[in-house]
Amino acid sequence: MSFDHSGSDTGLDNARTRLVGAREGRLADAIVTAVRLWRTFASGCARAWRRVSEVTTITGVFVGIVTIAAFIAGYVAGWSEAVLFAWIGVALFLVAVLYLLGSVAYRAELQLPTPRVVVGTPAPVDVVVSNQTRRGLLAARIEVPVGEGVAEFAVPGLRPDAEFRDVFLVPTPRRGVVTIGPVRSVRADPVGLLRRETDWQQTAELFVHPRTVAIPSMSTGLVRDLEGNSTRDLTTSDMSFHALREYTQGDERRHIHWRSTAKTGDFMVRQYEQTRRSNLLLALSLAEGDFATDEEFELAVSAAASLGVRAVRDDRSVSFVVSERTPDFAKTPVYDVRKLDSVTPTRLLDALCRIERLTSALRITDVARVAADTTPDVSIAFLVCGSAVTTAQLRHAATMFRAGTEVVAVRCLPEEAPGLRRVGELSILTIGYLDDLRSSLARSRAA
Incomplete structure (x- = not known):
């Protein structure tokens, strides 16, 4: 049994058909291979740029531009001082990279002892940083975003199974909900060229309640009873007695007042003022x-x-x-x-x-x-x-x-x-x- 593959690519819309159509041969394969290699190279460059941009600060970008310019001025124009300055910049970047090597093994926890405060009352926030590894860890800096601001403090070197605790106060000048966290550990070189952050996704919400005043119970004076307000609407079943009236068709017999019925000779039923809960x-x-x-x-x-x-x-x-x-x-x-x-x-x-x-x-x-x-x-x-x-x-x-x-x-x-x-x-x-x-x-x- 044989199958006819002619026209099997009719209607096919992929990268190859958009590049070379239905053409075959070495030239078409070379074009496809070149495009695939270019895409792989561009993707790698994009990933590398994202990695670099994640750790490079504004100061690092400025020093990098000046270093490249110094290389060009030094070797093209023959300016020896610029060459020296360029290599100093390279040395600074190498030292900065050494500060960023290794993984961050800290564990940070955010604790909010008082998640609700009244406006104007500072709220304490407890941050616990622990070392749960079997080796000592170097000093680091911890940052905690608080609303639009950032609280930061230094963590000393920790021995295995040791922890560091720090408490800071969050000012509450106005009512609202303040988002605290996530806690992030920051490793950076002394010059500030490179910066590496590790976030813990834990966050907490601080509710800053409006200020209230204690109003005595029933102080409004607009509701004077506990069960409800008596109204002018009349009903046959309630708590506030109003009067007696003659029996009409449809009234329930249990509401008949027998003593009044015996005196008048006509059936009389009780009538009440309807009460409503406020x-x-x-x-x-x-x-x-x-x-x-x-x-x-x-x-x-x-x-x-x-x-x-x-x-x-x-x-x-x-x-x-x-x-x-x-x-x-x-x-x-x-x-x-x-x-x-x-x-x-x-x-x-x-x-x-x-x-x-x-x-x-x-x-x-x-x-x-x-x-x-x-x-x-x-x-x-x-x-x-x-x-x-x-x-x-x-x-x-x-x-x-x-x-x-x-x-x-x-x-x-x-x-x-x-x-x-x-x-x-x-x-x-x-x-x-x-x-x-x-x-x-x-x-x-x-x-």
């Missing part, structure tokens, strides 16, 4: 247009965090929402809010560490409208914003909630005198310092 809504604007400065925004985050932590500790039903961001190239705004994890105070504060002011985020009026639509049965709504929000905008935001909802606006104006105003059904608290929140809520309760 559902607390905390809405925080992230829009840059609602805040004049970063200080206002940080004060607003701290105020919202204080209210949220107190509500969670009181075992209330809490919904904490913030503005959603609209993508940069979206044609229409994204009318949505993002709900933060408020199961525990720690998880709520962790979530608040990751928020920031956004240029294209919803403003407080839109946040109130979306939150009112997506959060049912809201009893109390706190709207936290900055000085750029007017009273008219706050009143408009308050109208987004159903009748009977207590709406409190917290306006944050750093270093301003605290105040309390009642505008219709809306309460406006103005705070200049975080401690003013406690006194303002107490005044609200008294009012």
Whole structure:
């Protein structure tokens, strides 16, 4: 049986067909071989350049260029001093290579004793470097990236099974999440021409919580009972007795009040005032247009965090929402809010560490409208914003909630005198310092 191989390469698209097509012979093979050798050479040069660029510092690049220029000037122009300078540069590179020879046998571990701190409280970081080999190791330098900075310290020579421990403090001037690590060991020559790094991939996150103020339980004065608020809605089964009424078809017999039935001769049933458990809504604007400065925004985050932590500790039903961001190239705004994890105070504060002011985020009026639509049965709504929000905008935001909802606006104006105003059904608290929140809520309760 024979097979016809003619046209077997029809439609074949590979490197050979792109170079020589269907041609065969010594010339075609030579072209293919030359291209393959060139690709191998170029790949090797690229790998070598990556290796060199990984270990060569800016100083090393500069000294290398000067050394090459000195060789050219010395041997071409006959400048003997340049030749001497060039060979000095070569000697420096040879010594630098000797410093980089060998493998790094250290083992570095990063420990964060306090992974959560309040803004302004330095956080300790413990770095343990150990020698788990059977031979002594030379001194080295350890670097630990901390956010956008770098902490570095020297490690002395270590005997077998010995370890070196160092502790440094991370400043926390502002709220956020600070990424610490990975730890890297650095070996470099004294001149700084070459540098070799070895990274350990372990990283840690430091949560810098916003500052909060302790609010006494039930200090809001807006919810006065533990089980729920009595409302004007009437029901046949609840805790707060209201009155008796005549029996109507569909009422359950167990609600019949037999003594009153015996007196009147007609079936009478009990009627109660319906009670509801207080559902607390905390809405925080992230829009840059609602805040004049970063200080206002940080004060607003701290105020919202204080209210949220107190509500969670009181075992209330809490919904904490913030503005959603609209993508940069979206044609229409994204009318949505993002709900933060408020199961525990720690998880709520962790979530608040990751928020920031956004240029294209919803403003407080839109946040109130979306939150009112997506959060049912809201009893109390706190709207936290900055000085750029007017009273008219706050009143408009308050109208987004159903009748009977207590709406409190917290306006944050750093270093301003605290105040309390009642505008219709809306309460406006103005705070200049975080401690003013406690006194303002107490005044609200008294009012």
